[in-house]
Amino acid sequence: MTNNRSWIPYLLILPSVAFLALLFIVPLLQTIWLAFSDNGVPSPANAQRMMADINFARSIKNTFLLTLAVVPVQLAIALVMGTMVAKVGRGRETILWVWTIPLGISDLAAGLVWLSILQNSGYFNSLLLGLGIIERQASWLSYQTPVALFFAIAVAEIWRGTAIVMVIIVAGLNQVPREFREAAEIFGAGAWTRFWRITLPLIRPALQSALILRTVLAFEVFAVVYALGGRNFPVLVGEAYNWQNQNQNYGVAAAYAVLIMIISLAATMIYLKAIKVDPERLP
Amino acid sequence: MANIVIDRIRKSFGTFEALKEVSLTINDGEFVSLLGPSGCGKTTLLRIIAGLETSTSGDVLIGGKSVTGLPPKERGLAMVFQNYAVFPHMTVYENVAFGLRMQKAEDARVKAQVEKAAGLLHIEQYLDRYPNKLSGGQRQRVAVARALAVEPKVLLMDEPLSNLDALLRLEMRTELKTVLQSAGTTTIYVTHDQTEAMGLSDRIAVMHNGVVEQVGTPVDVYNYPATRFVGGFIGNPPMNFIKVPVTNGQVAAGSEPLMAPKETGDEVILGLRGEAVQLAPLQLGLEMKVRVAEPMGSHLLLTGSIHDQPVRVILPSSETVRSGDVIGLKLDPNRITWLSPESGKSFPAAMAR
Ligand SMILES: Nc1ncnc2c1ncn2[C@@H]1O[C@H](COP(=O)(O)OP(=O)(O)O)[C@@H](O)[C@H]1O
Ligand SMILES: [Mg+2]
Numbered sequence: 001m002t003n004n005r006s007w008i009p010y011l012l013i014l015p016s017v018a019f020l021a022l023l024f025i026v027p028l029l030q031t032i033w034l035a036f037s038d039n040g041v042p043s044p045a046n047a048q049r050m051m052a053d054i055n056f057a058r059s060i061k062n063t064f065l066l067t068l069a070v071v072p073v074q075l076a077i078a079l080v081m082g083t084m085v086a087k088v089g090r091g092r093e094t095i096l097w098v099w100t101i102p103l104g105i106s107d108l109a110a111g112l113v114w115l116s117i118l119q120n121s122g123y124f125n126s127l128l129l130g131l132g133i134i135e136r137q138a139s140w141l142s143y144q145t146p147v148a149l150f151f152a153i154a155v156a157e158i159w160r161g162t163a164i165v166m167v168i169i170v171a172g173l174n175q176v177p178r179e180f181r182e183a184a185e186i187f188g189a190g191a192w193t194r195f196w197r198i199t200l201p202l203i204r205p206a207l208q209s210a211l212i213l214r215t216v217l218a219f220e221v222f223a224v225v226y227a228l229g230g231r232n233f234p235v236l237v238g239e240a241y242n243w244q245n246q247n248q249n250y251g252v253a254a255a256y257a258v259l260i261m262i263i264s265l266a267a268t269m270i271y272l273k274a275i276k277v278d279p280e281r282l283p
Numbered sequence: 284m285a286n287i288v289i290d291r292i293r294k295s296f297g298t299f300e301a302l303k304e305v306s307l308t309i310n311d312g313e314f315v316s317l318l319g320p321s322g323c324g325k326t327t328l329l330r331i332i333a334g335l336e337t338s339t340s341g342d343v344l345i346g347g348k349s350v351t352g353l354p355p356k357e358r359g360l361a362m363v364f365q366n367y368a369v370f371p372h373m374t375v376y377e378n379v380a381f382g383l384r385m386q387k388a389e390d391a392r393v394k395a396q397v398e399k400a401a402g403l404l405h406i407e408q409y410l411d412r413y414p415n416k417l418s419g420g421q422r423q424r425v426a427v428a429r430a431l432a433v434e435p436k437v438l439l440m441d442e443p444l445s446n447l448d449a450l451l452r453l454e455m456r457t458e459l460k461t462v463l464q465s466a467g468t469t470t471i472y473v474t475h476d477q478t479e480a481m482g483l484s485d486r487i488a489v490m491h492n493g494v495v496e497q498v499g500t501p502v503d504v505y506n507y508p509a510t511r512f513v514g515g516f517i518g519n520p521p522m523n524f525i526k527v528p529v530t531n532g533q534v535a536a537g538s539e540p541l542m543a544p545k546e547t548g549d550e551v552i553l554g555l556r557g558e559a560v561q562l563a564p565l566q567l568g569l570e571m572k573v574r575v576a577e578p579m580g581s582h583l584l585l586t587g588s589i590h591d592q593p594v595r596v597i598l599p600s601s602e603t604v605r606s607g608d609v610i611g612l613k614l615d616p617n618r619i620t621w622l623s624p625e626s627g628k629s630f631p632a633a634m635a636r
Contacts, residue, residue, distance in 0.1 A: 179368035182355075182368070183362070183364060183370075184370075185355050186356065187356070187361065188356040189356075189381075189385050190356075202371070280413050280416065281371050282371055283371050
């Protein structure tokens with residue numbers, strides 16, 4: 001009876017597998033082939049062309065710097081937010097709802113929001129003018145102000161992408177029974193010790209997921225950068241986009257795409273190794 | 284000195300009153316159980332003593348000093364949680380050592396204390412394992428060892444055995460008693476299991492709906508329940524309550540009528556422990572209709588009715604009574620609890636031995 005029906009699970013899973021295969025694996029293989037071939041024969045030409053490009057090194061440096069600046073800050077903010085909201089009784093849902101609003105906004109829209117704030121005639125300059133801090137409109141997003149531009153992009157990215165980290169962290173914190181923290185408190189651990197010695201180790205799985213997800217997304221940053229900095233701040237995905245659309249060179253664009261994938265995979269592997277999750281040491 | 288004084292503690296959650304003016308004094312080195320059904324406020328009271336919860340009003344004194352407002356770690360106590368709360372990311376050794384590490388104890392002292400506590404609880408061979416590798420009973424031992432390792436003045440335990448299976452519970456109960464007797468720590472032990480409370484405690488505080496109904500030694504609470512609730516909650520089978528008419532201050536019970544307390548009206552509730560009876564010839568005793576007779580080996584359990592009210596009594600297994608019999612029971616006047624039908628409280632006369 002049960003044996004006769006062992007194909008049912010496979011049947012039910014088939015559509016999703018087929019769907020993924022068609023829309024993910026096939027394009028992936030095509031992209032890899034596109035990146036490492038030239039006129040139908042295998043060739044490193046695209047990769048060489050990519051590396052020879054003047055924006056190549058800059059886009060790698062910018063992407064990494066941005067990731068390095070954004071991800072730790074996001075994690076720290078998310079931990080603080082998650083810990084704070086755990087102490088709240090009534091109104092908790094509302095607070096979480098407000099905090100996750102940025103999740104519902106597309107990254108391009110988020111970029112445009114921050115553009116309207118930071119452009120020369122934007123709200124930020126109006127505020128500074130109104131307070132008499134500056135005499136005339138300052139520019140924050142031009143190629144002459146790379147530091148300000150970097151900060152602007154980082155702030156916009158932090159604003160946009162912290163919510164997802166927080167959601168994962170809050171879910172992780174909810175998994176830790178309060179008795180662990182209370183036991184630590186009874187046995188003399190202060191708030192700081194409890195956080196470092198009890199809470200943080202017990203939410204390792206959530207930390208790991210949040211870091212992997214957020215880092216991979218950070219390497220794929222594009223729309224916010226494009227809205228705020230245009231071509232003044234080249235990043236990897238931006239370069240792929242330019243080679244694809246402006247230069248109509250699909251091969252080099254594919255090479256960039258493969259490079260981003262390799263970096264993301266490497267980052268994931270590093271996190272998996274660095275933040276080992278041993279199911280035996282979890283609640 | 285680490286006596287504990289609980290002084291008129293109240294606790295409300297919103298409009299719900301979980302504790303309604305609870306007062307209780309626990310002497311230095313004493314083992315007191317908070318016994319009561321689920322939801323009666325035992326855990327809430329324990330958490331207030333521990334400092335994990337703030338009371339709405341009232342005061343807690345440990346060793347004569349008010350600890351209200353002090354954080355848990357400054358109260359000199361240790362606690363064993365119902366679900367153990369043994370840290371899963373630390374080895375058993377580090378778990379037991381946790382409190383000492385927090386006190387910044389020297390390594391040599393930590394080692395000595397951990398080994399001593401582990402020895403008492405027989406967990407030496409698990410010291411470098413992680414708790415998830417251990418059974419419930421072993422984790423329980425780790426939790427107790429962690430609490431004893433800091434040599435607390437006061438030990439709080441919240442249903443520490445309730446997650447264990449029956450056999451293990453019995454074993455751990457005996458062992459806890461041995462360990463705690465030698466430690467001499469002032470202990471408050473929360474449980475809903477009356478046999479645990481009876482077996483372990485110097486005194487029992489029986490709680491019901493946020494009120495302490497009675498405090499006394501296990502024998503006193505068993506023999507002289509202050510309220511109908513206490514009599515019904517403690518003992519297996521529970522105390523029988525039979526409403527009987529009072530005529531001229533007496534209650535008819537066969538040949539020898541019983542003297543009812545002076546304060547009673549026309550009726551009184553006769554609280555009768557199942558084993559405080561003797562078989563008597565029918566006319567000479569209180570009449571009982573036996574519905575079911577169950578020979579249990581050690582005793583004979585009879586279920587039936589007296590004055591058409593359900594009762595359970597216990598006779599020696601040497602007696603022969605069959606289902607359907609009508610028997611006479613001779614009651615021991617000294618072991619009867621008289622209760623007011625109105626208040627459900629026992630009359631003070633019954634308390635005087
Ligand atoms: N944090 C809380 N919020 C609201 N009600 C609570 C809270 N903690 C306990 N209660 C209520 O208080 C009553 C007593 O709870 P508790 O002390 O846990 O009982 P016990 O330990 O005797 O089973 C219960 O009715 C419970 O629902
Ligand atoms: Mg409880």
